Amino acid sequence: MSTRFNDKRFTCPVCAQPFEATTVEAVSHQGQDSDFFPHYIGDDPLPHFLVQCPGCQYCGYPDDFTPESFGKHPVTAALIRNVLGQPLSKKLPRFAQRYYLAAKLYEEQKRNPYFIGNLYLRGSWCCRREEDRKSEIELQQLAVKFLRQSVELSTVVNPDNLPVVTYLVGELYRRLEDKALAREWFGTVEELVADTEQQWVLELAKKQAELNEHLLN
Numbered sequence: 001m002s003t004r005f006n007d008k009r010f011t012c013p014v015c016a017q018p019f020e021a022t023t024v025e026a027v028s029h030q031g032q033d034s035d036f037f038p039h040y041i042g043d044d045p046l047p048h049f050l051v052q053c054p055g056c057q058y059c060g061y062p063d064d065f066t067p068e069s070f071g072k073h074p075v076t077a078a079l080i081r082n083v084l085g086q087p088l089s090k091k092l093p094r095f096a097q098r099y100y101l102a103a104k105l106y107e108e109q110k111r112n113p114y115f116i117g118n119l120y121l122r123g124s125w126c127c128r129r130e131e132d133r134k135s136e137i138e139l140q141q142l143a144v145k146f147l148r149q150s151v152e153l154s155t156v157v158n159p160d161n162l163p164v165v166t167y168l169v170g171e172l173y174r175r176l177e178d179k180a181l182a183r184e185w186f187g188t189v190e191e192l193v194a195d196t197e198q199q200w201v202l203e204l205a206k207k208q209a210e211l212n213e214h215l216l217n
C-alpha cells in the first residue's frame with residue numbers, strides 16, 4: 001500500500017473558476033519524526049492535502065471549496081492577495097506557502113486554533129523536506145503558538161488527543177531550542193495520560209525531555 005491520488009473537479013468559491021486538482025485518496029507510512037511528520041511510503045502526499053485555485057490562488061482543504069463551508073467561512077480575493085504579498089509568504093517553498101496561506105485564511109475566519117496549528121505544522125514539514133531550516137522555524141513558531149492555544153482554550157477536537165497535543169507543543173519548543181518551555185510542556189504530559197493506551201505518549205515525552213536536557217538539537 002502506498003499513496004493513492006484522485007483527480008477531482010472543483011469550482012472556486014471565490015472567483016468561480018472551474019478547475020481540476022489532485023487530491024489524496026489514501027496514504028500509508030512507516031515510522032514518523034518526533035513531531036509526527038509521517039515517513040510516507042510512495043509518492044509524497046503533503047502537497048496535495050490542500051487544493052489551490054489556479055486563478056485567484058484561494059487555498060484550503062477540499063471541503064473548504066463546498067458552497068456550504070464557504071458560506072460559513074467566506075474570504076475575499078483581496079485578502080488572498082494580501083497574504084501572498086507578505087514577505088514571509090514570498091520566501092516560503094511553494095508547497096509550504098499553500099499551508100501558510102490556508103492557515104492565514106483560517107486565522108482570519110477565527111477557526112479552531114487546533115486546525116490552524118495543524119496547517120502551520122504541515123507547512124513546516126514541507127520546509128524540512130526542502131531542507132529550508134529558516135522557513136521551517138518560522139512555521140514551527142506559528143504552529144506552536146496555535147497548538148498551545150488549542151490546549152489552553154480546550155479546543156483540541158478529540159479530548160483523548162490532549163496528551164498528544166501537549167507533548168507536541170513541548171517537542172516543537174524543544175526543536176525551537178526553548179529548553180524551559182519544552183521542559184514545562186513535557187512535564188505536564190504525565191498528569192494528562194489517563195489510560196494504558198496512551199502510555200506511548202508518556203514514554204515519548206520522557207525520551208524527548210531527556211534529549212532536551214542533555215543534547216544539542
Ligand SMILES: [Zn+2]
Pocket residue numbers: 012013014015016017053054055056057058
Ligand atoms: Zn479562484
